[in-house]
Amino acid sequence: MKEIIKQKIEELLSKEFYCSLEELNGKATVYSVNFNTKQPYIKILAYRNCVIVCTSEDLHDKVRELLQNKSRDEIFEFPFVYGQTIHYVPDGNYAKDVSELNYECEYLFYEDILSLAGLTGFENSLAFDKNGSTSTKAVYVARDKNRIIGVAGAAESVINGVWEIGIDVVEQYRNARLATYLVKGLTKELLSRNIIPFYSVSVTNIGSQMVAGRCRYIPFWIDTFGTILDGSSGYHNILGDLTSKFST
Numbered sequence: 001m002k003e004i005i006k007q008k009i010e011e012l013l014s015k016e017f018y019c020s021l022e023e024l025n026g027k028a029t030v031y032s033v034n035f036n037t038k039q040p041y042i043k044i045l046a047y048r049n050c051v052i053v054c055t056s057e058d059l060h061d062k063v064r065e066l067l068q069n070k071s072r073d074e075i076f077e078f079p080f081v082y083g084q085t086i087h088y089v090p091d092g093n094y095a096k097d098v099s100e101l102n103y104e105c106e107y108l109f110y111e112d113i114l115s116l117a118g119l120t121g122f123e124n125s126l127a128f129d130k131n132g133s134t135s136t137k138a139v140y141v142a143r144d145k146n147r148i149i150g151v152a153g154a155a156e157s158v159i160n161g162v163w164e165i166g167i168d169v170v171e172q173y174r175n176a177r178l179a180t181y182l183v184k185g186l187t188k189e190l191l192s193r194n195i196i197p198f199y200s201v202s203v204t205n206i207g208s209q210m211v212a213g214r215c216r217y218i219p220f221w222i223d224t225f226g227t228i229l230d231g232s233s234g235y236h237n238i239l240g241d242l243t244s245k246f247s248t
Contacts, residue, residue: 001191005089008196009220012159017045017052026050029075031064033057042081043226051075076224083225086209088199088217090187101181103150104143107189113139116148124166125153137163140186142178149173152182154190154197162196167211174207180214187215 010024018032027049034041034054041056042063051072055063067075076084108115116139117132128134135155142150149170154163165186167179183199190197199217201208212219 001090005196008159008162009089009198012157012162013045013047013052013221015158017043017054019052019054023052024048024050029053029067029070029072031055031060031067033060041226042078043224044075044078044081045221045223046072046076047221076222081224081227084203085200085223085225086203086212086219087221087223088201088212089220090191090197091216091218101142101178103178105182105185106141106143107186108139108141110137113137116141119148119151121170122148122151122153122168125151125168126166138186138190140182140189142182144173150178150182152179152186154186154195157198161194162198163190165190165197165199167208177214179208179211183211183215187217 010021013019013024014021018034019030023030023032024047029051030053032052032054034043034056037056039056040059041054042059043054045052045054053063053067053075067078113126113134113136114132116126117128117134119126119128126134126136126139136153137156138154140152141148150168150173152165152167154165156163165183167183169179169182187197198220199212199215201212203222
């Protein structure tokens with residue numbers, strides 16, 4: 001299982017960061033180009049012993065010049081990126097047992113999820129668009145007297161058979177390991193269907209990192225937000241017009 005997880009995640013990272021499998025398993029800093037974005041773009045990955053700096057074509061040469069000979073930590077401190085996310089995968093020795101919980105719980109897959117259309121407050125795990133559609137393909141729902149109090153949801157990634165898990169628990173039901181129970185249950189169900197789940201959490205969200213640990217997930221890679229340098233960044237007024245700086 002560990003080798004299958006590694007293979008599928010590397011396939012995902014290779015596609016997302018426009019790099020080769022050999023580069024992912026190397027020890028170098030690699031500068032790749034996302035040719036599909038029409039706006040200035042930077043996204044940085046740390047995986048195993050490599051760093052991938054993925055940019056739009058217009059920023060490639062200048063970013064490479066600025067980061068040449070920088071360490072991994074210095075690269076992740078680059079002032080034009082923000083937000084770091086830790087991504088976890090099951091450790092390959094996932095427990096078969098899932099303890100009982102004193103709430104009614106239910107799995108829903110694909111079209112059955114549409115029965116929850118209109119549900120709000122669970123944006124990390126299940127969100128519907130204005131047309132009532134959702135990208136979520138699997139959920140594990142907990143109810144207390146018909147009230148939904150927690151949802152673990154999973155959405156497909158760009159790689160077939162690799163799904164990302166998110167979790168939401170109503171505030172008054174937190175700190176009772178409900179999130180752990182739901183993530184564990186959904187993970188077990190996905191693995192039984194030969195689907196590889198991964199779990200993502202901000203580096204500042206200690207509670208969610210604890211959930212990952214209790215669910216026997218291990219950290220596998222870290223990346224920054226895919227920064228679209230169009231002025232929408234919260235730091236834009238401080239940093240000024242980045243594109244004009246790069247063009248001088």
